[in-house]
C-alpha cells in the first residue's frame with residue numbers, strides 16, 4: 001500500500017469540507033464496496049467530497065502527488081474503474097441532491113445521485129427524462145456513457161437530454177460545458193465517459209409524464225421463445241414510441257403471479273412499458289399476448305417510480321458479474337437461433353440475456369452530433385453473467401464470451417462503453433467508431449497527461465507539429 005506522508009493527508013483534510021477515509025478507518029470497507037462483487041480494489045484514500053469546492057482540491061492533490069485518480073458515482077460500472085487501486089478515489093456519495101425547476105422543466109443534479117433520487121425529485125412535478133432500468137445506478141456514469149431506458153424510444157438517450165455540465169478539468173479549473181460554452185467539451189462529455197474531467201453538476205431537460213404508466217411483465221414458456229422473438233422483431237419495427245418492450249431470457253424467479261411449477265424454469269419474459277393511458281396500453285398488451293401462450297402476466301397502471309425499480313430485486317449488488325454486449329439493427333432469425341440456443345445453456349440462476357429496444361428518436365440524431373456514436377443501433381443485447389462463487393468465475397466468464405462471439409456476426413458494430421468489461425480496454429477505439437479521432441484530439445486538449453484514465457480510456461495524442 002502506498003504510503004502518503006501523514007502531513008500531506010492532514011493538509012488535505014484541513015482544506016476540504018468533506019471526509020477523507022483511509023484504510024484503517026472503520027468505514028473504509030463499506031466506502032470501497034461497489035456493485036460488482038468481483039471488484040476488490042483498495043484505494044490509498046477515499047475523498048468523500050461535501051461540495052463542488054472540494055473537487056478541484058482532490059484533483060490537484062492527486063495530480064501533484066502522482067496518484068492514480070478515480071471518480072465514484074453510483075459505483076455500478078461493471079469494470080470497477082470507479083476505484084483507484086492504491087490511489088485517490090473521489091467519492092460523490094454525499095452529493096446526491098436533485099433540484100427541479102418545474103417552470104423551465106429542468107433538473108440540476110449532483111453527481112452522487114442515483115436514478116431513484118432523480119426519479120423521485122422529478123416525478124414530484126410530473127416530469128421525467130430517459131434514464132436506465134435499475135434505480136440504484138448512478139446518474140453520473142450512466143449519463144456520461146450515453147444512458148438508455150424505457151423512455152429512450154420516445155425521448156432519446158440521457159445525453160440527448162443533457163443541457164449543460166459543470167466540470168473540473170485536469171488542471172483543477174471549473175469549466176461550464178453546454179452548446180454555448182465550451183461546445184467541444186460538451187460534445188465529448190455526451191458519450192465520452194469520465195475521460196474529460198470530473199463533472200460536479202448536470203442540468204437536464206425534462207418531459208411531462210406520469211405519475212402512472214402502463215407497465216408489467218408477461219412470461220412465456222421457453223419452448224415458445226423462437227416464435228415470440230420473431231413476432232417481437234416484426235412488431236417492434238412499427239410499435240408506437242410510447243411503447244417499449246424488452247426481452248429477458250432467464251430462469252423464472254419466484255414471482256407471485258407465476259404458478260409454482262414455473263419457478264426456476266427457463267422462460268422468456270416480455271418487460272412492457274407504455275407511457276400512455278390504460279385502455280391503449282391494454283390493447284397493445286393484448287396484441288403481445290397473441291405471441292404465444294403466456295404462463296403468467298402482471299400488467300397494469302402503476303407509478304413510474306415503482307416501475308423504475310421493478311428490476312432492482314434481480315440486479316442486486318454484491319454478486320460476481322461479467323457482462324458482454326452487442327448492438328443490433330434487426331433481430332434476424334439467425335440471431336434468434338443463437339440467442340435461444342445459448343439461453344438453453346444458461347449456467348446460473350442469476351444469469352440472464354437481455355434484449356432491449358432503443359429504436360426511436362435517438363436513431364434520428366446524427367452519429368457525429370455527440371460522442372455517443374451508436375445511432376444506428378436499434379436493439380442492445382446484454383449478457384448478464386451473474387453468479388455467487390469465485391470458483392465459478394472461469395465457467396461463467398467463458399459462457400458469456402461464447403454467447404458474445406457466437407452473436408457477433410449479426411451485430412451492428414461499435415460497443416456501448418457503459419457495458420464494457422475491464423478486459424475490453426483495447427476495444428475503445430472501435431467502440432467509438434468514426435467519433436474516435438475527434439475524441440483523441442479533445443482528450444489531448446482537455447487532459448493531455450491522461451490524468452482521467454480510470455475509464456474506457458481515450459488516450460491523448462500530441463498533434464504533429466506543422
Ligand SMILES: Cc1cc2nc3c(=O)[nH]c(=O)nc-3n(C[C@H](O)[C@H](O)[C@H](O)COP(=O)(O)OP(=O)(O)OC[C@H]3O[C@@H](n4cnc5c(N)ncnc54)[C@H](O)[C@@H]3O)c2cc1C
Nearest residue numbers: 073074075076077082132133138140141142147148194199
Ligand atoms: C444493474 C445495472 C443496470 C444497468 N442498467 C442500465 C440501463 O438500463 N441503461 C444504461 O444505459 N446503462 C445501464 N447500466 C450501465 C450503467 O450506465 C453504467 O454502469 C454506468 O457507468 C453507471 O454509472 P455509475 O455512476 O453508477 O457508475 P460508477 O462505476 O460510479 O462510474 C462509472 C465511471 O463513470 C465515470 N464517472 C462517474 N461519475 C463521474 C463524474 N462525476 N465525473 C466524471 N466521471 C464520472 C468514471 O469514469 C467512472 O469510472 C447498468 C448497470 C448496472 C450495473
